[in-house]
Every structure is written in structure tokens, then in C-alpha cells.
Amino acid sequence: MNSCVIIGAGLSGLIAARTLQNAGITVTVLEREQKVGGRMRTDRVQNGVFDHGAQFFTVRSERFEEIAQTWLSAGVAQEWTRGFADATGEQHEDGHPRYKGTRGMTAVAEYLAQDLDIRTGLEVKELHENGQSWEILAGDSNYAADALVLTAPAPAALALVDSNGISLPSKAREALQSISYQPCIAVMALLDGPGEVPEPGGVQVGGDPLFWVADNHQKGISEVPAVTIHAGPEWSREHAHSEDAKVSDLLLREAKDYLGTSVKATAVYRWQYSMPASPYEEQFVYAEGPPPLIFCGDAYAGPKVEGATLSGLAAAEKLLEAR
Ligand SMILES: Cc1cc2nc3c(=O)[nH]c(=O)nc-3n(C[C@H](O)[C@H](O)[C@H](O)COP(=O)(O)OP(=O)(O)OC[C@H]3O[C@@H](n4cnc5c(N)ncnc54)[C@H](O)[C@@H]3O)c2cc1C
Incomplete structure (x- = not known):
């Protein structure tokens, strides 16, 4: 293997790319x-x-601790808190750090993206395999590679493979088919004055319709009061096709006690794939090929930022070992 195309510049794709490069x-x-x-x-x-996607990350394994330490040392991540309030206002300090991106969560990804060849604004819709290598069409360009890493959430990754008639070993197909995700509707509300989200700027309501509320000003990433509201999975599913104005009205009403002031502007973002509801037990799904194809991301052997990072790393190591 001399070359590899990675579809997706989320955490798993970026870590896989760095490791392979x-x-x-x-x-x-x-x-x-x-x-x-x-x-x-x-x-x-x-x-x-x-x-308005990932709000913070935690560290559980030694392997991820090492990686997270490099983000902290580079100044792109820092500790936010050791616990949040719940819906009753009770604070839950448990001694475990929750980390944030220093200038927002994207800052960590931007740091990982340095020195990589990343083409943004290119949705891959066409894939071909010709026995020994992959040909990937995106925009007006063709990319050839000896190996392919697919990091889109599993249902989307499987749809891409199927729509191009790529055959998969039955074990790989079954694994991908077993993975499903919860949706999450996010509302971003720009406030007219200081909000009333309790310290340290996040509330784990944990319910439906209201799942999470965060004040990005208290968090230290916004100069002005800016509140993120996440709806729970049931409500997000129910309102998948509701108009943005309706969705934001309803969620702003639910969150009014945390806002405490008028709202100047809103935006809605719909995460069709937010968190894996039924993850897979291994760190990647590998189709040996030739040419090799490997699926990775947060649905493989551990969710969230930590799971996605370790999955991307494991996928890259598997390709290197198999070459
Ligand atoms: C609302 C929300 C709240 C969350 N909260 C937390 C939290 O507090 N803590 C935590 O640890 N985790 C949280 N997470 C989960 C965390 O964000 C993810 O686990 C992690 O970022 C997933 O990384 P990934 O690389 O697996 O996937 P992604 O980040 O989804 O990356 C996949 C990439 O592939 C791209 N892509 C897909 N299809 C194509 C295609 N055909 N062509 C080109 N590109 C394509 C996508 O645009 C995307 O950039 C949250 C997620 C959401 C949505």
C-alpha cells in the first residue's frame, strides 16, 4: 500500500490520516x-x-490519554469542568475532567488537519474498485488509491458502498447493518444579554425534548451570550421534518428558564447521526480486498470523541499491518 483515500475529515478520519501519513x-x-x-x-x-455537535470530551483509556495530552500541550484543548448541573440545579462534581476545544471543538480538528492533504466541499458519491485499487470520484476530480477508509456514520457508509455495487464480505455487511444512530436537533440561540445557564455553563437535562443546554460564553468560546440547545432523540425523530422556525420556537420555550432574556437570532442544525444507539463491538470493520476497505468511526468499540479517535487509529494500524 502506497496510497490511501479517506472519506471524512472528522476525528476518526483525521487520526487515521495522520497515522498513515x-x-x-x-x-x-x-x-x-x-x-x-x-x-x-x-x-x-x-x-x-x-x-453545536460534541460539547466536551472525557478520557477513559491510557491510549487516548496520551493523544489528548498532545492536544492540551498544543493549547487547542483545555479542561472545562469536572461536572455539570442536572435539571434540578444540583451540581454533579465527580472528579473526572471534561475537556473543551480552547476556541471551540473544531479547534482540535483543525490542529489535527495541519499538513494533511484535505479537500473540503467534496461529497463522494461514486466509488469503483478495479481489482487492485480504488477509484473515487468527487466533484470534477478522480482520486486513485490502494486502500480506502470510510468514516461516514455506518448507515451512510453502507449506502455509499451499496449504491456503487461494491461487494462486501457478509460478516462486514452484517456488522454495518447492525449499527444505528440517534438523531439530535440543535438550536443555536444568540441572546440579548447574559443567560441563566448555571455554572460552569452546561446543564445535563438528559430528557426529551430537552437533553442539554450550554452557554458558549461561560464556556469561554463566545464573546457574547450564545446558547446551544440539544433536543432528546425521541423529540428529534418526531420533528425530523418540522420547519426550523417551529423547532426553534418549541425548544426555546422549553429552555426559557436557562435563557432569561430575549433571543436576537437563532439557527437550527439537524444531526441525523448524532450518537450510536447500537454500536459494533470491534474497533473497525475490515474488508480485506484487494483492494482493502476499512470502516471506522465512533460506532466501533466505543462511542464519542474518544471512541472515534481510537477507532481511526486502530483502522490505520490495521492497514499498515496488512500491507
Ligand atoms: C449533538 C451531538 C452532541 C455530541 N456530544 C458529544 C459529547 O459531549 N462528547 C463526546 O465525546 N462526543 C459527543 N458527540 C459525538 C462526537 O461528536 C462523535 O463521536 C465524533 O465526533 C465522531 O467522529 P467520527 O470521525 O466518527 O465521525 P464524524 O465526525 O461524523 O466524521 C465523518 C465525516 O465524514 C464526512 N462525510 C460523510 N459522508 C461523506 C461523503 N460521502 N463524502 C465526503 N465526506 C463525507 C462528514 O461530513 C464528516 O465530516 C456528539 C455528537 C453530536 C452530533
């Missing part, structure tokens, strides 16, 4: 969105800055 492989990352980070996403509404 460090081992001397020529890597190209193709990303549908205009920026890197995937679900580690920081966006603006006017002068407000909002994390």
Missing part, C-alpha cells in the same frame, strides 16, 4: 463539508460562537 503513505482526505471536524463542530450566528 506518518508511516509514509500518501493520504488524501475527501470531506463533504466546507470545513474539517465532522461532529466536532463550531459555527457562528452573527457574532455568537457555538459548539
